[in-house]
Structure formats: structure tokens, C-alpha cells
Amino acid sequence: MGFTAGETAAMRRALVLAQSPGVPLGPNPRVGCVLLDDSGTEVAEGFHRGAGTAHAEADALLRAGDAARGTTAVVTLEPCNHTGRTGPCAQALIAAGVRRVVFAQADPNPQAAGGAATLRAAGIEVDQGLLEPDARRVNRAWTFALDHGRPFVTWKFATTLDGRSAAADGTSRWVSSPAARRDTHLLRGACDVMLVGTSTVEVDDPELTVRDEFDVPLSHQPLRAVMGLRDLPAGRRVFNERAESVRLLTRDPQAALQQLFELDRRHVFLEGGPTLAASFLRAGLVDEIVTYVAPMLLGAGRAAVGDLGITTIAQARHFAVTDVTALTSHDDSDTNVRITMRGN
CATH class of the missing domain: 3.40.140.10 (Cytidine Deaminase, domain 2)
Known part of the structure; x- marks a missing residue:
């Protein structure tokens, strides 16, 4: 009926x-x-x-x-x-x-x-x-996770107009605006894993917690996952008591996702550097891309993504845009554009 x-x-x-x-x-x-x-x-x-x-x-x-x-x-x-x-x-x-x-x-x-x-x-x-x-x-x-036997993966990164995630000296703090950083915390809170590589932990020492508009960590936090084989000091902030953490002792994206799926995790927020992002993209394991584009040029510096094995324009990866939103600070002094795309 x-x-x-x-x-x-x-x-x-x-x-x-x-x-x-x-x-x-x-x-x-x-x-x-x-x-x-x-x-x-x-x-x-x-x-x-x-x-x-x-x-x-x-x-x-x-x-x-x-x-x-x-x-x-x-x-x-x-x-x-x-x-x-x-x-x-x-x-x-x-x-x-x-x-x-x-x-x-x-x-x-x-x-x-x-x-x-x-x-x-x-x-x-x-x-x-x-x-x-x-x-x-x-x-x-x-x-998605139940249909595919692995978590859904959202890759998030911030970039300049010329595709740089950091300047030549490594500085990157102002690539994303305050409004974009607040928006990132909202997206983090919608996932149950934040995933980075050992290089990001070693170089940037991120805490990887979700914080509210007053920069205070929230009571419920996603799992913080660190992927890779490199030894890391116990004092890195990602291992503090603010949230649960896990080491994924592998460089294989599929193996990492399988471990997270077995931990009942269904949505991974990929926040690692260009090398980790490239490994997931090459494996066809990025389901959604969220990028914050800053209206600036650097001309040199760290690329937003590593080598994808592409040698000619005919091999370029194409993605379908699902949303475009301008994120402006309260005083209108700083703006990023958030672009959301379907991955793979």
C-alpha cells in the first residue's frame, strides 16, 4: 500500500x-x-x-x-x-x-x-x-561505511590560489582565516576520527581536538589517529588526555582504514600533510574533499598535495563540486572560500 x-x-x-x-x-x-x-x-x-x-x-x-x-x-x-x-x-x-x-x-x-x-x-x-x-x-x-566495509574519508586542506599550503619557510598560519578555522572545527566535530601522519605530529605538534568558538575543547572528542611507522615522543600533544588517541602502525591507507573500521569508526577526517593525502588519493580512498582557498599568492612553498603520478594533463584528477561557500571574518577583513567536492 x-x-x-x-x-x-x-x-x-x-x-x-x-x-x-x-x-x-x-x-x-x-x-x-x-x-x-x-x-x-x-x-x-x-x-x-x-x-x-x-x-x-x-x-x-x-x-x-x-x-x-x-x-x-x-x-x-x-x-x-x-x-x-x-x-x-x-x-x-x-x-x-x-x-x-x-x-x-x-x-x-x-x-x-x-x-x-x-x-x-x-x-x-x-x-x-x-x-x-x-x-x-x-x-x-x-x-557508506556499512556498504563499503570501511570508513567514509573526508580530506580537508587549506590552500592559496596557487596551490600552496605553506610558504617556503614553512609558515602556514594565515593561509586559513579565523572563519575558516572555526568552520573546520565544526567539520571535525561531525567525524569520529581525525587522521594525520607521523610527519605532521613531529613537525607541527597538533593537538587535534575539536574546540568551540571560545577555543575551549569540547567534552566529546573524535578519536585522534596517527598513521605511520616513525617513532614519536610521548610528549606530543596528540597523545595528551584531552581525547583518545591511537597509533596506526602502517603506511598503507587501506590497512589504516580497516583498523579504524574494526574500532567502529565510520567517518575519517583526513588532516595530514601532502604526502599522506597523496597516498589516499592514489589508492582511491578519498570520498569527499573540503578545501579552504585563501585569496593570496605565494609563488613558492609546500604544495597542498604530493606526487600523484600524473605526468600529462590528460591524466588530471577531476572532482564534482557540491558546494561553494564564502567564509568571512566578523570584521570582513579576511575571507576564505570553502569548496566541497565529491572525491575519487
């Missing part, structure tokens, strides 16, 4: 719930649920607040109590069919006496999939695909 106007409105609400402030972006998907009675009136709503907490369906069922019987559950993701830290949502919906389930996106996780079949076997009406593209965008990196 088709979807009603009430179910469509409920799904839009469920998508908003899934993105409630404070809900982490990983390692679990963000999910919202709305329960409707036969007249299309909302009975209860719920959302998943992160790993180890009640799933969206269970949250909504708890709030509804006995009123859940005979309702339609509108959920952004197929109800799970496995027991992890919490019980299977498909069984909870059956036990609550829900009459119909509408979900947007099928669960790509093979361990959790199968909820729709379990619900149908119990005699519950099930329909899927309502606003699925919107639901997939809510969990873009998580969905």
Missing part, C-alpha cells in the same frame, strides 16, 4: 528527532521514531541517543505505554533484528501490538538486518522507502 500524508509528516518529524542536538554521529546510526494512531494523530515519539541507550522504537514504545497497541510505527531505519546492548526492536514492536511499520531505509548492517521479515512473519504490515534519500543523508557516513 502507499504512504499516507500523516505517515509522510511523521517521517519528516522522525528525521528531525534522529538529528536531535547532542546525538553522536557514530558508531551507531541516528534514528527517530513516531507512533501514530488510526486517525494519524501522534501517540508518542522517540529517538536513539547513542550506543548503549534505548533504540528509537523502544524509546517511543516506552513513552506510549499501552497506547502503543494498534499504532503505526514510522521509523527512519529498518527496526533491528539482533540483540546487542539492547534487545531487538522488531520483537519489541511485536510485543507492543503495533499494527503497521513504515521505515525509510533498509538496515545495511548484516548483523542487524532482517527486522522487516520478522515483522511480516508476525502478521504486521510493513512498508519501506518513505523519504529514503533523506534518511540516508542523515547517516551518510555510517551508511
Whole structure:
């Protein structure tokens, strides 16, 4: 059967719930649920607040109590069919006496999939695909990671108009404007790993924490990952107590991503230098590029990316631009242009 106007409105609400402030972006998907009675009136709503907490369906069922019987559950993701830290949502919906389930996106996780079949076997009406593209965008990196068996990779870098990330003497502080640096922290906070190479740690000694507009580290921090075989002093800031850190003792991008995937990490923010970026690009493992272009020229200095093995213009890598935004400081004195592109 088709979807009603009430179910469509409920799904839009469920998508908003899934993105409630404070809900982490990983390692679990963000999910919202709305329960409707036969007249299309909302009975209860719920959302998943992160790993180890009640799933969206269970949250909504708890709030509804006995009123859940005979309702339609509108959920952004197929109800799970496995027991992890919490019980299977498909069984909870059956036990609550829900009459119909509408979900947007099928669960790509093979361990959790199968909820729709379990619900149908119990005699519950099930329909899927309502606003699925919107639901997939809510969990873009998580969905990609489950589909591909590796984290989604965003490569971020700042550059001058002539493609330089630093001057000949190594200075780079003012390539990105204050507005661009604030924007970078927002993007960092949307990922669950920040990845650099050993050279960046040795030379720049970054802390790699997400900070707010007052330059204060936030309470929830992405994992800081350092890739490479070089020995590093324990006193480097990336190993301090401000956030969790891990060494990836490999120079192989695919191996590094596999280790991070096994750590339940789904979105990597690649912030290393030109050599590390080039290795990921050559391996075809950059899914998104975010560059901050400064309106300045250096004429010499460090290139934004290392050797890609390209010897002729016909071999140039081309990317599709998905967004262009000017980022201007409060006093309009300094501007960068943020360009977002699809990678690979």
C-alpha cells in the first residue's frame, strides 16, 4: 500500500528527532521514531541517543505505554533484528501490538538486518522507502561505511590560489582565516576520527581536538589517529588526555582504514600533510574533499598535495563540486572560500 500524508509528516518529524542536538554521529546510526494512531494523530515519539541507550522504537514504545497497541510505527531505519546492548526492536514492536511499520531505509548492517521479515512473519504490515534519500543523508557516513566495509574519508586542506599550503619557510598560519578555522572545527566535530601522519605530529605538534568558538575543547572528542611507522615522543600533544588517541602502525591507507573500521569508526577526517593525502588519493580512498582557498599568492612553498603520478594533463584528477561557500571574518577583513567536492 502507499504512504499516507500523516505517515509522510511523521517521517519528516522522525528525521528531525534522529538529528536531535547532542546525538553522536557514530558508531551507531541516528534514528527517530513516531507512533501514530488510526486517525494519524501522534501517540508518542522517540529517538536513539547513542550506543548503549534505548533504540528509537523502544524509546517511543516506552513513552506510549499501552497506547502503543494498534499504532503505526514510522521509523527512519529498518527496526533491528539482533540483540546487542539492547534487545531487538522488531520483537519489541511485536510485543507492543503495533499494527503497521513504515521505515525509510533498509538496515545495511548484516548483523542487524532482517527486522522487516520478522515483522511480516508476525502478521504486521510493513512498508519501506518513505523519504529514503533523506534518511540516508542523515547517516551518510555510517551508511557508506556499512556498504563499503570501511570508513567514509573526508580530506580537508587549506590552500592559496596557487596551490600552496605553506610558504617556503614553512609558515602556514594565515593561509586559513579565523572563519575558516572555526568552520573546520565544526567539520571535525561531525567525524569520529581525525587522521594525520607521523610527519605532521613531529613537525607541527597538533593537538587535534575539536574546540568551540571560545577555543575551549569540547567534552566529546573524535578519536585522534596517527598513521605511520616513525617513532614519536610521548610528549606530543596528540597523545595528551584531552581525547583518545591511537597509533596506526602502517603506511598503507587501506590497512589504516580497516583498523579504524574494526574500532567502529565510520567517518575519517583526513588532516595530514601532502604526502599522506597523496597516498589516499592514489589508492582511491578519498570520498569527499573540503578545501579552504585563501585569496593570496605565494609563488613558492609546500604544495597542498604530493606526487600523484600524473605526468600529462590528460591524466588530471577531476572532482564534482557540491558546494561553494564564502567564509568571512566578523570584521570582513579576511575571507576564505570553502569548496566541497565529491572525491575519487
